[in-house]
Amino acid sequence: MAWADLVIVIMVVLVLVAACAALFLKNLLGAAVATALVSLGVSVFFVMLRAPDVALTEAAIGAGLGGLLLALAARRLGLWRIEAQEESEHAGGPAC
Amino acid sequence: MLTRYGTLLFAAGFAFLLFVLFTSQPLGAPPMLAGQALLDEAATTVGAANIVTAVVLAYRGIDTLGELSILFAAATAVGLVLGSAHRTLGAGAPREPGGFILRAGVDFLFPLLLLVGFYIIVHGHLTPGGGFQGGVVLAAAFVLPVLARPTETLSHKAMARVEGLAGGVFILTGLGALAFDRAFLAPLLGPGQLGALLSAGTLPVLYLAVGLKVGAELASLLLRLSEDEADA
Amino acid sequence: MSEFALLTLLIGALGLVALGIGGLVLSRNLFRVVLALALAEAGANLLLVLVGFRQSAWGAIAPIIESGRDAASLTPSMVDPIPQALVLTAIVIGVGVQALALSLAIRAYGAYGTLDMNALRARMETDIDSAAGTQPARCQHAPAGGRPLPPISAGARRADTPGTPA
Numbered sequence: 001m002a003w004a005d006l007v008i009v010i011m012v013v014l015v016l017v018a019a020c021a022a023l024f025l026k027n028l029l030g031a032a033v034a035t036a037l038v039s040l041g042v043s044v045f046f047v048m049l050r051a052p053d054v055a056l057t058e059a060a061i062g063a064g065l066g067g068l069l070l071a072l073a074a075r076r077l078g079l080w081r082i083e084a085q086e087e088s089e090h091a092g093g094p095a096c
Numbered sequence: 097m098l099t100r101y102g103t104l105l106f107a108a109g110f111a112f113l114l115f116v117l118f119t120s121q122p123l124g125a126p127p128m129l130a131g132q133a134l135l136d137e138a139a140t141t142v143g144a145a146n147i148v149t150a151v152v153l154a155y156r157g158i159d160t161l162g163e164l165s166i167l168f169a170a171a172t173a174v175g176l177v178l179g180s181a182h183r184t185l186g187a188g189a190p191r192e193p194g195g196f197i198l199r200a201g202v203d204f205l206f207p208l209l210l211l212v213g214f215y216i217i218v219h220g221h222l223t224p225g226g227g228f229q230g231g232v233v234l235a236a237a238f239v240l241p242v243l244a245r246p247t248e249t250l251s252h253k254a255m256a257r258v259e260g261l262a263g264g265v266f267i268l269t270g271l272g273a274l275a276f277d278r279a280f281l282a283p284l285l286g287p288g289q290l291g292a293l294l295s296a297g298t299l300p301v302l303y304l305a306v307g308l309k310v311g312a313e314l315a316s317l318l319l320r321l322s323e324d325e326a327d328a
Numbered sequence: 329m330s331e332f333a334l335l336t337l338l339i340g341a342l343g344l345v346a347l348g349i350g351g352l353v354l355s356r357n358l359f360r361v362v363l364a365l366a367l368a369e370a371g372a373n374l375l376l377v378l379v380g381f382r383q384s385a386w387g388a389i390a391p392i393i394e395s396g397r398d399a400a401s402l403t404p405s406m407v408d409p410i411p412q413a414l415v416l417t418a419i420v421i422g423v424g425v426q427a428l429a430l431s432l433a434i435r436a437y438g439a440y441g442t443l444d445m446n447a448l449r450a451r452m453e454t455d456i457d458s459a460a461g462t463q464p465a466r467c468q469h470a471p472a473g474g475r476p477l478p479p480i481s482a483g484a485r486r487a488d489t490p491g492t493p494a
Contacts (some may be wrong), residue, residue: 045337
């Protein structure tokens, strides 16, 4: 296995781990950061696929602006302080 | 419970189907008929060294116009949903400005960000980048000072003017092509010399308009989201 | 790039799409639904660019003509510019959609004070019922995905509903 292949495998594993973190982290702000991290990793893939235009867009819009949007929304939603949400208290079930 | 497993099964099955579909033809060797035709003629007919820019603005300009309208609709809808009409009533204590390092750093970054943003936009037809990427950098340049000093805010009215002006320039450039018996948004003025800053006809003008419009829209969108909550 | 590397990238892109779809349907928190949407979008974009990648014996070249080089000698080994232009559009639209979804979530949070979808639905239904002046509907036997009502005894309910990923 060549070195380039090894780098790609490691990157793919990292991106998938970051995606899982975005879905399963209790801290929603951390999940937003993980989403921005996924965008950053994908933009590296775009560079490898000879798409510098798309890589620049993904890094600026997906990682930068998207992460900023998510963080601002998290601030307005008051998610800074919530570590473990009160979600399970309202768990849906049959009402009667 | 059943829904949960069903959904997981659906997602996995969907991914498997796509996998089979994409591995059925050799990776790294697409047939690419239209793409090859564009690659062959873009350099001589459009004159943009960056062929992606040629596709986005020259071959598919009306698509980009549609994209700009979608972005405009999204920004308008965000403004509508988060409307600032009743914000003045419940506004709590004004937020404190950031620390010294933050403010000084923002002052230092602002001209640099402006320079990088305009560089990316203006060189959109030569190097990777263009109106969208440079517009985002411009939006960041204008939003950062507001984040560092929450008391000073940009006026939405000025940004709406910039946005309307840029959109008008884009459409007028497109309509100008009609006067010369060309299709709507077709590049004018000839291809020029490949690789020169002033080449590719009206593509730089179009990309400048796109950059200003995207920058103003995204900046106003970010400001709406960063404004203090009305009812919390 | 070897065949193996391209296959790995394909698996990564499909993994992102699958994780995004799963999270989109299974998440109960509105904020996490937006995150899952962003993940699926990134995966789909990677898939599209991957399809447009091609390489000849000399490797692959980005679709940008260097100044001073002959265009005709470069174009036969350039990658496809059309999917790249498409993805450029898709990324920008994606962030607009994300912003709109986030603002709707903020509005819903302001109106109902929660981001949990089940609680939101329950509160909306009681709102609608009270606005219409009708009694809340009673079901005969518990169907799948029944109607939760706001006053819930937390302990009793947590026992019979298995935990779902947040």
